[in-house]
Amino acid sequence: MSSRLKRRLGDLAIYRRLSGDVRPDRLRIVGSVCVSLLATPLILLAPFPIKMAVDNVIGGVPVSGFVASVLPAAATQSKSALLITSVSLLFLAGLLAQLQILGNRVMQAYTGERVMLRYRTKLFRHIQRLSLAYHDSGGPADSVYRVHNDAMSVRYLVVDALVTFSSGAVALTGMLVVTALVDWQLSLVAIVIGPVLYLLLIVNRKRLRARALEVKELESSAVSVVQEVLGGLRVVKAFGQEDREHARFAACAGDGMRARIRYEIASGILGLGIGLALTASLAAFLFVGVRHVQSGVLTLGELILLLSYLAQLYAPLRSISEIAGALQNHLASADRIYRLLDEAPDVRERPDARSIGRARGAVVFDGVSFAYDAGGDEVLHDVSFALDRGTQLGISGTTGAGKTTLVSLLLRFYDPTSGRILLDGVDLRDYRVDDLRRQMSVVLQEPVLFSTSIAANIAYANPEASAAELEAAARAANAHDFILALPEGYATNVGERGVRLSGGERQRISLARAFLRDAPLLVLDEPTSSVDPGTEGEIMEALDRLTTDRTTIVIAHRSSTLEHCNAQLTIEGGRVVRSTLSRDGAGEAPGRSTVHQPGVAPA
Numbered sequence: 001m002s003s004r005l006k007r008r009l010g011d012l013a014i015y016r017r018l019s020g021d022v023r024p025d026r027l028r029i030v031g032s033v034c035v036s037l038l039a040t041p042l043i044l045l046a047p048f049p050i051k052m053a054v055d056n057v058i059g060g061v062p063v064s065g066f067v068a069s070v071l072p073a074a075a076t077q078s079k080s081a082l083l084i085t086s087v088s089l090l091f092l093a094g095l096l097a098q099l100q101i102l103g104n105r106v107m108q109a110y111t112g113e114r115v116m117l118r119y120r121t122k123l124f125r126h127i128q129r130l131s132l133a134y135h136d137s138g139g140p141a142d143s144v145y146r147v148h149n150d151a152m153s154v155r156y157l158v159v160d161a162l163v164t165f166s167s168g169a170v171a172l173t174g175m176l177v178v179t180a181l182v183d184w185q186l187s188l189v190a191i192v193i194g195p196v197l198y199l200l201l202i203v204n205r206k207r208l209r210a211r212a213l214e215v216k217e218l219e220s221s222a223v224s225v226v227q228e229v230l231g232g233l234r235v236v237k238a239f240g241q242e243d244r245e246h247a248r249f250a251a252c253a254g255d256g257m258r259a260r261i262r263y264e265i266a267s268g269i270l271g272l273g274i275g276l277a278l279t280a281s282l283a284a285f286l287f288v289g290v291r292h293v294q295s296g297v298l299t300l301g302e303l304i305l306l307l308s309y310l311a312q313l314y315a316p317l318r319s320i321s322e323i324a325g326a327l328q329n330h331l332a333s334a335d336r337i338y339r340l341l342d343e344a345p346d347v348r349e350r351p352d353a354r355s356i357g358r359a360r361g362a363v364v365f366d367g368v369s370f371a372y373d374a375g376g377d378e379v380l381h382d383v384s385f386a387l388d389r390g391t392q393l394g395i396s397g398t399t400g401a402g403k404t405t406l407v408s409l410l411l412r413f414y415d416p417t418s419g420r421i422l423l424d425g426v427d428l429r430d431y432r433v434d435d436l437r438r439q440m441s442v443v444l445q446e447p448v449l450f451s452t453s454i455a456a457n458i459a460y461a462n463p464e465a466s467a468a469e470l471e472a473a474a475r476a477a478n479a480h481d482f483i484l485a486l487p488e489g490y491a492t493n494v495g496e497r498g499v500r501l502s503g504g505e506r507q508r509i510s511l512a513r514a515f516l517r518d519a520p521l522l523v524l525d526e527p528t529s530s531v532d533p534g535t536e537g538e539i540m541e542a543l544d545r546l547t548t549d550r551t552t553i554v555i556a557h558r559s560s561t562l563e564h565c566n567a568q569l570t571i572e573g574g575r576v577v578r579s580t581l582s583r584d585g586a587g588e589a590p591g592r593s594t595v596h597q598p599g600v601a602p603a
Contacts, residue, residue, distance in 0.1 A: 011205075014334045015157075022158050024118070028111040032159060035104045036167040040174050042097045047308035049090035055301030057083045108163060112155035119151045123337065131346035132413045133372065141224030146340055150216070153333035161323050161330070175309045182302055189288050190310060193281040197274060204270045205328060211263035212332035218256040225249045263329070285310055347415055353432040359439040360424050361520040361551035363387040363410065367419035370409060378417065379405050380574045387567070392552040394562030397571040403555045406571070407523045410553070412436055423521075441517040445526035447510035449498030454483055455490040457498075457509055461517035469516060476545055477511035478538045504539070511542050522552040540564075 022029065048067070055061045056079075063076045075085040127143045135143070180187035229236055229245045236245055289306060292298040298306075363386070370380040380402045387393055395403050408414055409421060412428050421428045428436060441461070449457050458470050465473075470490065474480040482505055486492040498506045514522065524543065544564060547554075556562050570578035 011331055014331055017338055018158050022115055025115055032107040032111045032163050033166045035107045036163045037170050038100045039167055040171045042093055042100060043171055044174055046093045047305045049086040051301040051305045053086040054304055055299055108159055112159040115158055116151055116155040119154045120147055123147045123151060126341055129345055130343055133346050134343060141227045142220045145220040145223050146336055150333035150336050153330035156330045157334060161327060164323055179306055179309055182306060183298060186288055186306060189285050193277055196277045200273045207266050208328035209332055211266050212329040215259045215263050216332060218259050222252040222256050225252050347412055349433050354430055356431055356435045359520045361389040362424050363551060364422040368416045369418045371417050383576055385579055387551055389551055390549055391567050392547055392565045393567045393569060394565030395555045395569045401571045402574040403571055404525060407553055411440060439519050440521045440523060441514035441519040442523045443510050443514050447506040449494050449506055451496045453491050453493055458512045458516055461513040465516055473512040473516040476515045477508045477542045479508035479512050507539055515546055520550060522547060522550045524554045526555055
């Protein structure tokens, strides 16, 4: 099932999963929270120098109580000394606060980046493990968006938001305690704002989440258009469709823009409600506070102290409220991340899967049928044949007959809908997937090269190979001479998807990779269809060497490509219509057999 159709996760479910996934970084997260909590005593300390300046220096009230017991006598013996002490304490509090902010920023960045890296690598690994069926249906752009963009929200949820909530909650508690000690009635006025803010957040939570998910889905669609157009830019230019693609991207980007505006409006409405509630609470606090000063319950310095606390009290309240609103945006990203991680590969490895060193190479298709979608039309219908070790099988058929699907099943990119495929008498599903795929070398019609050096592209089949082994593989593939003719030889960068090389050169690099792999099974999917006759001759010469003593499956339209094969199979409409193969593969020696399935014409 596509992740887009899966049920959305609730906030608590997301946080439960986050808390389990970030356990390796829990000490760093706790450290970040502890550094942030140092801000609370500094915030509580900051208004005291101002109160001293107002009450003790300007008002002439003698220093008493806790302050008198802490300060040395020289600091309180005159108004000038008190003023200098007040200014010094204010500067010291400010300096410590800035140092705390710096430390908090460094800790959050270090911890947050580690958490984000862990999620990105986890997502990337999982995406590679997902079946081709998932990528066929969803395309790569949405997965790229989740790895790059959505993973950034995890840092916010488990580090930034947690630190802000923790420090804000502690600061809030401390300020309420101090306010209550000075004037308990004013503390009640201040605390009434809490339930109001909570109600505002609950009312707006679902709307914000829906808007945030809409934004991310539309942004992912816009990225998909960009990736698709740039990947096929030569075709776009060749047909002069730049304006058309521009209009298509503008339409997708416009939908995203309107969705972001709707999200900002919803977020702004929440911010408006929070701002009005805080302003009303401040007005009530000021009204009651002034009345208490007039009645002698409070001094002017105490009122200024409490107003300073209130301003600092409402700052974390506003931050917590705004974060709670923005939280829905980041929770939407976390929801998308976990829905992707919950995607199970269609091709699953059994818990008791067996290892395999090097296969002999005997292959049997036993009543294999396959459909790409559950309940959809079958692409292959009851295909049965057997390949003895060392058989070179040529598969022909019209486009769309099911030839490539057949080898995709052999590589276990998909599993059969019914029937089974055996390698050396064992069902492919009983092998470990990695071990199984190490038994096969693949040469595709469109060779896949990566934007790195020629040597690295050949070594993709065996990263531990030596330079001598790379050269031997290139010589066997008739690629060594043209590689040496390049300015940087084996160190030449081939460009994205190998655009700096010709089609024949790319194919020979792909053949060199297959030589280096040295696998007992070889799959060739139209290896010469896109090259000229001269290049085809060089490739066929290399193929003759490559297929020796290997079980080989060759898919081709050109009869010349299949001339060296000692067995033939023709597929039309997903069915075997012509075969020189037996159904059970009895015997060891490869060769032509006229035993065929009922209804299948012999060669």
